[in-house]
Amino acid sequence: MEGSFSYMSPDVGYVHDVSCFWVIRTEEGKVLRMTFTFFQLESANNCPHEFLQIHDGDSSAAFQLGRFCGSSPPDELLSSDNALYFHFYSEHLRNERGFTIRWETQSPECGGTLTGTYGSIKSPGYPGKYPPGRDCVWRVITSPDLLITFTFGTLSLEHHDDCSKDYLEIRDGPLHQDPLLGKLCTTLSAPPLQTTGPFARVHFHSDSQINDQGFHITYLTSPSDLHCGGNYTDPEGLLSADLSGPFMHNRQCIYTIKQPLGEKIQVNFTHMELESQSGCSLNYIEVTSAT
Ligand SMILES: [Ca+2]
Incomplete structure (x- = not known):
């Protein structure tokens, strides 16, 4: 599923107090990717008089992805679940202003096998919030003479003292019973983790409530010294x-x-x-x- 919608100022000079709302909803389990194909609104700090505000869900109660004005919106935005809510407001909309937004349905990135000598792993919906109730498993399979080092660019998971809610778990091997290198459930930064061999297993789990931005981790490989x-x-x-x-x-x-x-x-x-x-x-x- 894909489509687009626009709002353009009518060709009659000014219009006052424009307030419009849109909701895009796609299939359960999918996410929405949106791009700005045209965007031209009044440019001002904090967008007080004219803005497009976008929420990561089907109402204004959902997490706010941003409030945008001017002419340089982000390249793209991803929902973390299957809906997006838009609110456009203008006190006095001038001629030749407006926007066009294109959206498409995607499967959230969740799990897979990585075989490169370097790579990155992101939580589903990143940089948006991760959805509840997910289990994603990535296996990193490199060549036998390499070790893998993970570094944490972003780490923002629901905090819990014993990681029994949301967590990111990295194991020193490809299997769920392999030794644990680290289990993380925090918004604090974490030191790099290195495997003792050429394989790793990364498991992300989110429970049914309270989510956060998630993680973006990268891995590099280095020759085993033996x-x-x-x-x-x-x-x-x-x-x-x-x-x-x-x-x-x-x-x-x-x-x-x-x-x-x-x-x-x-x-x-x-x-x-x-x-x-x-x-x-x-x-x-x-x-x-x-x-
Ligand atoms: Ca949670």
Whole structure:
């Protein structure tokens, strides 16, 4: 769904006390993206006499995205839910003033797989407020010799002491049971977080009420300082990790062995010496089949 609407001053000089309201509503679960194709209103600080005011919902009670006048509106605005409310007011609308607004329905950005060596992740509807009742999961899958560092450009989540309401959770691996790097539910800035291996899982959760602006985080990758991990496609070969010298702390070495479809892979341990503890909780080798 898409469309546009306009208000232009009539061609008769001045009109007084114009007040108009519009609501755009689209399907449940979708968001609206709007752009200003034409915008020419009186230019004044705080727009006291003439303005277009936009709310992130279906009434003036919803969060105000902005009050605009002059001739340089923002490039685009996104709703965080499926409705936008517009209020246009002018005390004395002059000739050749008005606006045209174009809108389209979009699916909110929520989850996905990122494989680049750098990238960014935004909460659904960002820079508008995130919608309630969402769970978005992003997986960052980079190459075996890289580590991932997340930095927080914007972090603005409903604050709660034990993060039981809204939260952003980053795990040191691709799975929900992988170790937690950080769980955030604050509007305070947070220091960067670095993985110990080439994969990460980012999970955003919002509960049913009280939302905030959300987050915009970026990630960069850097080479692992140790030779560990790699991709193997030869029909046979040897994997080894040299743990001599300064002992390797907090590292995941991911080795992937890939063979043509239908081939089976046999793994033999020719030498293994790892610290022993019950349940292999501290140091371990794990072999999984990724068919
Ligand atoms: Ca909430």
